[in-house]
Amino acid sequence: MKKKIRLLGVIFAIALTLAFTSMAVKAGEVSTVNVTAENNTITVSGDAADDVAAVTIQVYDETGSNLLAMKTTSVDDNNKYSQAIELANGTYTVKAANYSGGNFIVKENVVVDSTAISNNGTGTETANGNNATATETEATGNNATEKSAAKTGDSFTMGVSILTLAALASTTALVISKKKSK
Amino acid sequence: MKNKVKVIAVFLVVTLLALSVTAFADDGGAPQWNDGAVYFVWADGDGEENNFYYHKITQVVGGGEMNYVPVSTITYDNDNTIKYDIKNRTRTAHYQNGTTSESNSYEFVWMSGFEAIKDTNEFLNLTTTEKFEYLFENDLTVNPIAAINGANCISTMGDLAFKLTIYNDAVGTYQGVSIGVPSTYEYFPAFWDQVFHWNVVDISETTKENPAVFDAFLLEKTLRIGKTAASRPIVSVTPLDVPEKAVTISSAGDFGWDITYNSNYYDEVEFELRDNAGNSYYIVLQRTNVKLKNLMGDTTRAVYAAVYYPQNESYENYSVFLKINYKDGKTQTKIISAPVKGIEGENGDFIDAYETDGGENLKQCWYKLDGITHDRNSNVESFYITIIKKSATTETFGGTLAGSGDGIQFKDSGKGFKRVLGGSN
Numbered sequence: 001m002k003k004k005i006r007l008l009g010v011i012f013a014i015a016l017t018l019a020f021t022s023m024a025v026k027a028g029e030v031s032t033v034n035v036t037a038e039n040n041t042i043t044v045s046g047d048a049a050d051d052v053a054a055v056t057i058q059v060y061d062e063t064g065s066n067l068l069a070m071k072t073t074s075v076d077d078n079n080k081y082s083q084a085i086e087l088a089n090g091t092y093t094v095k096a097a098n099y100s101g102g103n104f105i106v107k108e109n110v111v112v113d114s115t116a117i118s119n120n121g122t123g124t125e126t127a128n129g130n131n132a133t134a135t136e137t138e139a140t141g142n143n144a145t146e147k148s149a150a151k152t153g154d155s156f157t158m159g160v161s162i163l164t165l166a167a168l169a170s171t172t173a174l175v176i177s178k179k180k181s182k
Numbered sequence: 183m184k185n186k187v188k189v190i191a192v193f194l195v196v197t198l199l200a201l202s203v204t205a206f207a208d209d210g211g212a213p214q215w216n217d218g219a220v221y222f223v224w225a226d227g228d229g230e231e232n233n234f235y236y237h238k239i240t241q242v243v244g245g246g247e248m249n250y251v252p253v254s255t256i257t258y259d260n261d262n263t264i265k266y267d268i269k270n271r272t273r274t275a276h277y278q279n280g281t282t283s284e285s286n287s288y289e290f291v292w293m294s295g296f297e298a299i300k301d302t303n304e305f306l307n308l309t310t311t312e313k314f315e316y317l318f319e320n321d322l323t324v325n326p327i328a329a330i331n332g333a334n335c336i337s338t339m340g341d342l343a344f345k346l347t348i349y350n351d352a353v354g355t356y357q358g359v360s361i362g363v364p365s366t367y368e369y370f371p372a373f374w375d376q377v378f379h380w381n382v383v384d385i386s387e388t389t390k391e392n393p394a395v396f397d398a399f400l401l402e403k404t405l406r407i408g409k410t411a412a413s414r415p416i417v418s419v420t421p422l423d424v425p426e427k428a429v430t431i432s433s434a435g436d437f438g439w440d441i442t443y444n445s446n447y448y449d450e451v452e453f454e455l456r457d458n459a460g461n462s463y464y465i466v467l468q469r470t471n472v473k474l475k476n477l478m479g480d481t482t483r484a485v486y487a488a489v490y491y492p493q494n495e496s497y498e499n500y501s502v503f504l505k506i507n508y509k510d511g512k513t514q515t516k517i518i519s520a521p522v523k524g525i526e527g528e529n530g531d532f533i534d535a536y537e538t539d540g541g542e543n544l545k546q547c548w549y550k551l552d553g554i555t556h557d558r559n560s561n562v563e564s565f566y567i568t569i570i571k572k573s574a575t576t577e578t579f580g581g582t583l584a585g586s587g588d589g590i591q592f593k594d595s596g597k598g599f600k601r602v603l604g605g606s607n
Contacts, residue, residue, distance in 0.1 A: 050427075070503050076425050
């Protein structure tokens with residue numbers, strides 16, 4: 001019986017390790033990008049890996065092909081970055097990446113509308129081959145509501161899946177051991 | 183026969199003398215560095231009643247080695263009770279704007295030329311103001327090119343013949359640091375002279391709000407900072423207002439401290455330096471790999487940016503992102519994706535290529551900053567440059583080579599555009 005309990009513990013520990021490893025931010029990459037807009041200023045913020053010292057933020061037109069604005073900013077000791085950028089009214093695509101180069105994290109359909117009373121930003125986010133977990137904002141008129149989104153195939157989902165598998169494996173092992181002990 | 187030999191010898195001597203005089207005249211007629219000594223001349227006050235003094239500084243070593251001279255030794259050669267007051271000075275401004283300021287002026291003066299005239303009636307009968315004018319007009323003053331002075335020192339590049347610093351040797355006044363690299367420079371850009379690159383800074387009397395500023399080359403990842411002669415040891419170096427991951431500081435023992443940059447983004451970091459007496463000093467290391475060239479053509483005054491990058495890279499890898507602020511408040515952004523060829527290089531040579539040698543392990547290329555001129559009619563107030571590497575795909579970013587915030591900021595100084603400290607964000 002003791003051996004089985006040990007086995008269960010080992011399986012659980014491996015599952016936890018796998019889950020946290022897969023949830024960790026990919027080295028050298030920016031992991032999330034959030035955009036809020038107020039009047040003619042957007043604030044771009046997010047998280048980056050521990051080894052990212054600075055972030056480059058690029059603002060493209062709606063098609064995502066014409067670079068209109070660019071700023072670089074530091075990453076603080078909590079691995080977070082934030083940078084305000086002034087823009088004219090319009091719809092933009094915002095991209096963020098490690099200052100030294102890497103995958104872009106993209107926020108599309110960012111609307112800047114200075115005529116609105118309050119606009120906390122609109123947009124949909126696409127991650128390019130990274131392990132992002134992200135906060136996605138949706139606007140209802142001018143009053144933004146915010147929700148968390150786990151992206152399909154991202155590490156968060158993978159982590160949960162691994163944990164679920166581990167739990168199933170543990171339960172199965174427990175049931176088998178109980179049956180055998182009977 | 184002997185007479186003929188004598189005549190020939192005299193003829194040869196005269197000819198040689200004539201040739202040397204001609205060569206001297208061809209060189210601009212100015213006495214040059216040849217004698218291991220230089221004069222320091224100064225005026226002691228304002229108006230017509232000020233006095234003219236001079237001191238001969240001897241045993242000056244030529245070349246790239248810095249000569250340190252304590253100010254307490256700078257006394258009038260004809261009366262050693264008259265001392266030079268380094269804290270009460272201005273500089274004659276012939277070179278900068280064509281005007282002359284004679285109050286508390288000082289100059290370094292070539293020895294042989296000055297000794298030939300200093301006791302003549304022609305010179306002695308001049309007023310102090312006229313004496314300074316005379317020295318300048320007769321090319322006896324040492325060109326102060328690239329000299330960097332501080333609160334407690336006067337430094338001269340000696341017209342590239344020697345380096346000399348007169349420092350305040352009163353206790354607790356002068357504090358100098360030298361900034362270099364731990365061993366040898368990996369990169370040494372062409373805009374620095376191999377021999378006369380100036381790496382000494384007076385940091386005395388600096389504050390967090392008014393720090394000393396030193397230009398370093400961006401791509402050199404690790405810089406070493408240490409005390410100079412006649413200064414106290416630096417016991418700590420602390421980066422200010424940047425995340426911990428921005429730079430790594432490590433002790434280099436008696437040589438000082440090594441500062442390793444973890445990203446090219448950190449191109450204007452301020453550091454607090456403390457000496458072993460508990461005094462704090464402040465310095466900004468301003469790193470750059472971009473130099474502007476304000477061209478003075480007949481019809482246009484175009485502005486070009488020289489970008490320096492590793493020798494194993496190509497100009498085809500880079501683009502310039504340019505943000506322009508106009509005087510009417512408008513802004514404009516541009517991408518300059520290709521450099522130009524056919525402009526004048528560092529030494530006045532014509533470069534018929536898109537890239538050329540940029541110094542040790544470096545290449546350089548030139549981007550014409552379209553829309554920016556440095557004439558009176560220019561509507562450009564300032565502009566920012568960011569150098570980016572071209573991306574391999576739309577989903578990946580190639581990387582930023584240089585620039586922080588909006589980029590490296592340049593402002594119209596009235597004599598062309600110049601980099602602005604702290605203007606990047």
